[in-house]
Amino acid sequence: MAQYSRVSGTVGLITLLNPPVNALSAAVRQGIVDTLDKALSDRKVKSVVICGHNGKFCGGADIREFSSPLTGPPLIPLIQGVESAAKPVVAAIDGVALGGGLELALGCHYRIAHSKARLGLPEVHLGLLPGAGGSQRLPRLIGVPAALDLITTGRHVTGAEALQLGLVDKVTDRNTVDEAVKFALSVADQPPNSRRVSTFPCPRHPDLDALFEGAMQRVRQRARGALAPVACVQAIRAAATLPYAQGMERERELMATLFTSGQARAQQYHFFAQRAVGRWSMPSGARWDTTKPGAVHKAMVIGLGTMGRGISVALVQAGVSVVAMETNEKQLMEAKQAISSMLERGAKRRGVAPALDKIRYSWNMEPAADVDLVIEAVFEDMALKKKLFQQLSALCKPGTFLCSNTSGLDVDQLASETRHPELVVGMHFFAPAHVMKLLEVVYGSRSSPQAVATAMELGKRMGKVSVAVGNCRGFVGNRMLKPYLEQAFFLLEEGTTPEFVDQVLEEFGFAMGVFRMSDLSGLDVGWRVRKADGLLNVSEGHSARIRQGCRYSPLGDLLCEQGRFGQKTGRGWYQYDKPGGRVAKPDPWLHGFLEKFRTQHGLVAHRIDHQEVLERCLYALMNEGFRILEDGIAAGPEDIDVIYVLGYSWPPHRGGPMFYAGMVGLQKVLERLEHYHQEHPDIPSLKPCNLLRKLVVNGSPPVHKWREFLKKPQSQL
Ligand SMILES: CCC[C@H](O)CC(=O)SCCNC(=O)CCNC(=O)[C@H](O)C(C)(C)COP(=O)([O-])OP(=O)([O-])OC[C@H]1O[C@@H](n2cnc3c(N)ncnc32)[C@H](O)[C@@H]1OP(=O)([O-])[O-]
Known part of the structure; x- marks a missing residue:
């Protein structure tokens, strides 16, 4: 719903009221229609301010309503009504103005934003486009290139950036509603005719064709097979080339196609799923809402390889004081340099000072005595990790949480090396750890609910989506990856090529097929794990294609034996122009090797089609x-x-x-x-x-x- 009051004598103040983000539900839309009507028909009111309750302007259309038929006043005519009002209407943007929320603000005649407010049209992440006039008004207001960027990426901009883009008229660090009311008083006598964005011509661009071609290429590359980004570009093109009314008609058609597509359903499911995982529970019955996380002011990261460096950066950026530890002095110095430049780059991007004073470096474990939480990020070697956990358990103050960044080893085994197994959890980060949004929080059989809550909360502070999972080999992600990889190898044995498997998977939408991905992450990683698991020993009298009683593909091992570790060695499932090269090219050697392998093992290659690759993987x-x-x-x-x-x-x-x-x-x-x-x-x-x-x-x-x-x-x- 929406509340109405008259303030400062002549300003009608409409407050959207639908916690937590004032989404435009049927009741809110009805509220806006009713209160606007009131303001426009009240002769004492000379201008109007629209704001949101509790410091949040509006989070957009109510996504929960998308799965049922529309009730209440539709958004497009509502915004049209705001824009065509005879009295000036000012949007007071605090907190967020996203999606339909920003579209509502674009229908207002003026926009005043707090400098820290976040504005954006993120519909593309929900499989949609800004379908309440946003795709038509935004390019008219800020130009086609900037609109293409905002709408196709869905990125949020701050009030300060919005001012630079011309998206808002004024930015404030004070109370936004007070400022907007003052502003509304100052424009009360100015008819808003020249302020209606839908009547603006779209700013000219010297080469529209090239601009849209480039944009289309980029979106297709970024999200293969996704409909929404393509539709966003098409809608903006309509804004740039057609009169407003026809552009709106095009927006409506495109939106109708997206709205009923399975893709929009999938992306909206993903939106709610990301929030649902925060409401975790454990088999013991412990839950997110009954468990208080421990405080983490100071943390230690042990092992400063790629993962440890990324984790240290993520912690510092979350405001945690970090002791970064590495025993090898040369590596410690290299890590220090790398972490500092990562922090500097990140700070520059966010327009803040790098928090270099939040991190110190150590080549020994002593500082562990004084931290609230330790994250171990050493090699994936159980014996090494066990030793470390023993030492930490003896060294740390009571109550220090001990976490392992293992990607699949048994958390219970690590816990059993410590005096307080209840304080041990897995925190499985993904590379690069300061960028990737996912964190698997792994609870062992003795992990306390508080340890889980602490890791989950810390993940959230680092800007990650944390998912609590049980303890098993590979946890969730890597456990599922194993059969996927296995099928890909088997398909090679049976007659196909890495290029074909990758092509099918990339057409499905993966950024990289399985073989290109393996080359990038290094074939030797899995090889070491298989070695440790005893899978490299062929029992006498058994086929090399059977291990531990099941079918096994030795192809990956054979490549590693040849020193083909992927991109880093310039050879793997593909060939690269040099070690570290990035462009994967089909390798005739590999094709010959596969043929030889099949002959050796009496396999007859058969034609494997697209469907089989996709289904089996x-x-x-x-x-x-x-x-x-x-x-x-x-x-x-x-x-x-x-x-x-x-x-x-x-x-x-x-x-x-x-x-x-x-x-x-x-x-x-x-x-x-x-x-x-x-x-x-x-x-x-x-x-x-x-x-x-x-x-x-x-x-x-x-x-x-x-x-x-x-x-x-x-x-x-
Ligand atoms: C014709 C229409 C055209 C139009 O162009 C279409 C749109 O506008 S499409 C919309 C375009 N807009 C967007 O895509 C913006 C989507 N929203 C966001 O990006 C973030 O929620 C926001 C940044 C606003 C706040 O982040 P934060 O502070 O970290 O908080 P949080 O994320 O944890 O959310 C708190 C609770 O609010 C819930 N909820 C949130 N938004 C909506 C919504 N629109 N609706 C319903 N519910 C919504 C959310 O599920 C959660 O509920 P719960 O039960 O507690 O799990």
């Missing part, structure tokens, strides 16, 4: 996701989907693997897995898991109902 991964749910390692499908979209470049417009399974149809996923498992009975990851069968038997319920079919966590409290 993705359905095997999804099947593992169902197993993870069945095992209670993830609390719900949203947790898995958030992990995959934010940590493994799963295309957001496909929601995440579990959401995608629902989109494909659980029955179909089950049938195809059964088919492939029949063809390859020696690949256990293709055997459909029981939960998938159970869901199909129960009529394939939608993803938000799956939790009803999972084992209820048992309370041990």
Whole structure:
């Protein structure tokens, strides 16, 4: 709803009221229509201010209403009504003006913003475009290039940047509503005719064709297969080339197509899933809303390789004092330089001073005695980590949380080396750790709810989406990656090429196919893990393609034996022009090697099509996701989907693997897995898991109902 009052004698003040972000629900839209009517018909009122309750202007259309038929006044005529008002209307922008919220402000005749307010049109992240006139008004106000940038990236700008762009008329550091009321008084006598953005001509640009071609190329590159960014460019093109009314018609058509697309549904699901994972629970019954996190003022990061450096930067940027530790003096010096320049670059981007005084460096563990939390980021070597946890346990003050940035090792084993296993959790960051938004928080069987709450909260402070998961090999993300990678290798053995597999996966929407991704992250990483797992030893009398009783592909190991570790050595699944080169080129040597391998093992290459690549790679991964749910390692499908979209470049417009399974149809996923498992009975990851069968038997319920079919966590409290 919206509240109305008259202030300073002649200003009608409309306050949007719908906590927490004053989204434009049916009631709010009705409230705006009614209160605007009141203000315009009150003869004492000379000008109007629209603001939001509780320091937030408006977070946009109410996304929750998108899944049901529209009720209440529609937004487009509402904003048109504001714009055509005969009295000047001023938007007082505090907190946020996003999506429909900014579109409402664009319909106002003046915009006054707080310097720290965030403004933007983020609809593209919801699979939509700014469909309440935003795609038509914004380019008219700030020009086509700036509008293309804001609308296709969905990025937020501060009030200060908005002023530079010409998006707002004035910025203040004081009380925005007071300033807006003063402003409204000053323009009360000026008819707003010349202030209606829809009547502005779109600023001319010397080469519109080149501009739009470039924009289209960029959006296609950034989000392969996503409809919304393309539609955003098309809508802005309409603004630049058509009269306003026709542009609005084009915006409406494009919006209608997007609105009913599966992609918009997937991205809106992802929006709510990101928020749902914050409401974590543990099998013990402990929950996010009943557990208080511990305070973390000072933290120590041990091991300053790529991960440790990124984690240190993320902590400092979150305001935590950091002791960064590395035993090798040369590496310590290199890390210090790298961290300082990362902090300086980050501070420059955010327009603040780098917090270099928040971090100090140490080559020994002594400072651990005085910190609230330690994050260990040394090599993925269990013996090394265990030793470290023993030492930390003896050295740290009581109550210090001990966290491991392991990407898949057993958190319980680490905890058992300490005096207080309840203080131990996994904090699995993703590289680069100061950039990637995902954090897997891994609770072991003895982790206390407070330790989990502390890691979750710290992740949030670092600007990450933290997902609490149970302890198992690879946790959620890497556990699901294993069958996906395996299928890709098997497909090579059976007749295809890395280029074809990558092409199929990239067309699906992954930024990189599995082989290009492996080359980038280094083939030797997995090789070392397989070595440690004893998988490199072929038992006498057994085929090299069978290990531990199951089908195994030695292809990756064979490449590593040749020193082909991927990009860093200039050779891997592809060839590169030099070690460290980035452009992957097909490698005739690799094709010959595959042929030789098949001959050696009596394999006859057969034609593998697009569908088989996609189904075997993705359905095997999804099947593992169902197993993870069945095992209670993830609390719900949203947790898995958030992990995959934010940590493994799963295309957001496909929601995440579990959401995608629902989109494909659980029955179909089950049938195809059964088919492939029949063809390859020696690949256990293709055997459909029981939960998938159970869901199909129960009529394939939608993803938000799956939790009803999972084992209820048992309370041990
Ligand atoms: C014709 C229409 C055309 C138009 O162009 C379409 C649009 O406007 S599309 C819209 C374009 N707008 C956007 O895309 C903006 C989307 N919103 C955001 O980006 C962030 O929420 C915001 C920056 C506003 C606040 O961040 P923060 O402070 O970290 O807080 P938080 O994120 O944790 O959210 C708190 C709670 O509010 C909830 N909620 C939030 N927004 C909406 C909404 N619009 N609706 C409903 N609910 C919304 C959110 O789910 C959460 O609920 P819960 O039950 O507590 O989990």
